[in-house]
Amino acid sequence: MVDDPRMRGFRSRTAVEDVITLIDQRVGAGAAERVALDDARERVLADDVIATVNVPAFARSAMDGYAVVAEQTFGATPDDPREFAVADESLPAKPAAASVTAKECVRIMTGAPLPEGADAVVPVEMTAAAGDDRVNVTGAVTPGQHVGAIGEDIATGDRVLERGRRLRAQDLGVCSSIGEAELNVVTRPRVAVLITGNEILPPGSKPSGHSIVDANSPMLRALIERDGGVALKTFRVEDNVAALSGALLAAVKSAKCVLVSGGTSVGAEDHMPKLVAKAGELIVHGVAMRPSSPAGLGFVKETPVFLLPGNPVSCLCAYDFFAGRAIRRLGGLPEDFPHEQRRLPLERKIASQLGRTDYVRVRIENDRVVPLAIRGASRLSSTTRADGFVIVPAALEGYAEGDKVTVRLY
Numbered sequence: 001m002v003d004d005p006r007m008r009g010f011r012s013r014t015a016v017e018d019v020i021t022l023i024d025q026r027v028g029a030g031a032a033e034r035v036a037l038d039d040a041r042e043r044v045l046a047d048d049v050i051a052t053v054n055v056p057a058f059a060r061s062a063m064d065g066y067a068v069v070a071e072q073t074f075g076a077t078p079d080d081p082r083e084f085a086v087a088d089e090s091l092p093a094k095p096a097a098a099s100v101t102a103k104e105c106v107r108i109m110t111g112a113p114l115p116e117g118a119d120a121v122v123p124v125e126m127t128a129a130a131g132d133d134r135v136n137v138t139g140a141v142t143p144g145q146h147v148g149a150i151g152e153d154i155a156t157g158d159r160v161l162e163r164g165r166r167l168r169a170q171d172l173g174v175c176s177s178i179g180e181a182e183l184n185v186v187t188r189p190r191v192a193v194l195i196t197g198n199e200i201l202p203p204g205s206k207p208s209g210h211s212i213v214d215a216n217s218p219m220l221r222a223l224i225e226r227d228g229g230v231a232l233k234t235f236r237v238e239d240n241v242a243a244l245s246g247a248l249l250a251a252v253k254s255a256k257c258v259l260v261s262g263g264t265s266v267g268a269e270d271h272m273p274k275l276v277a278k279a280g281e282l283i284v285h286g287v288a289m290r291p292s293s294p295a296g297l298g299f300v301k302e303t304p305v306f307l308l309p310g311n312p313v314s315c316l317c318a319y320d321f322f323a324g325r326a327i328r329r330l331g332g333l334p335e336d337f338p339h340e341q342r343r344l345p346l347e348r349k350i351a352s353q354l355g356r357t358d359y360v361r362v363r364i365e366n367d368r369v370v371p372l373a374i375r376g377a378s379r380l381s382s383t384t385r386a387d388g389f390v391i392v393p394a395a396l397e398g399y400a401e402g403d404k405v406t407v408r409l410y
Contacts, residue, residue: 013286016357029332030187040167043185044332049161051178054151059114063146066105067118070143081136121146186332191229192251193220195236196263216261216315227324228331239269252300262310265294276305289357292318312380317359339408344369352398361386
């Protein structure tokens, strides 16, 4: 715990690293389920995929041309071609009936089975007509040339894909090629979002009077989907103890992870920390970071409940550091930040404070990192002007001008 008497209402704040350690200790991948191949894109494999067949399962032509005994083409040139009789034709799914012998060939199309006796294919560009059912070969080929061998792509017993992989389009194609119609994948974690506050209007409303429009739930839902979760219907709850308690228990019942936005600090209307503690256990309340110091973490019936500050930038920051990590772990994804990264020098210094982790919004200009001079965690538009963020760890007092820093790109 990191003590800081200047933080009113919090007797102590937990170090960021300690919260991350707690998440890693208490949150793991969920159960597996079997899904159809067409539904497996972006899902995470729960088991290795092992080939039970060869791909290709038969020797096939890689070119349009003529299947031959390679040795019979040796020495062939445009001025001194080798003449072959065309004995048959091989098409995809319609192999030739004839075998290839010396001085004979089979006309063959790309992907068609290589006929018995042949060991190479002469591309059509290296041939010339020599009369009815005869062809001149004007260049030599070697054994195996322009032929896809059995198991050349995938052999029986090969580990085609490893567990933990997030499936891409080409992965599904490979699985289909080895006859997999379904795959074992990690169940996508169902995530409930609770938005609290009497002053909060639903997304799409126009701000009026002293009310503000909910910016956090659309942002959180998009982040949940990014991290492989399923965002359930948002709970919108007034600052009423009974309503909040009921919504919390309903969310825990329906979800594998619960995100609460607002009501997480130490004010008169901040009921959620006490409600989480009453329903289960509140392990963290107050984190040594800026923004997001009022963030918290508890567990109700082993379901993680993340207390995210209502201020939008703080909410985004706490999600990326903590809730996003838990959702990725629940879904079997790599737990670390999913952002692309660039390492570039600072245009000007970033000041911080020992014992506190800072989340600094930055722009990239002329391959240099420019910190945005912004105060306040309610200015969400700052994240749209920023290209990404820089993390200043608690062990540093900041970075000097010219220091190379890691920018995680939005």
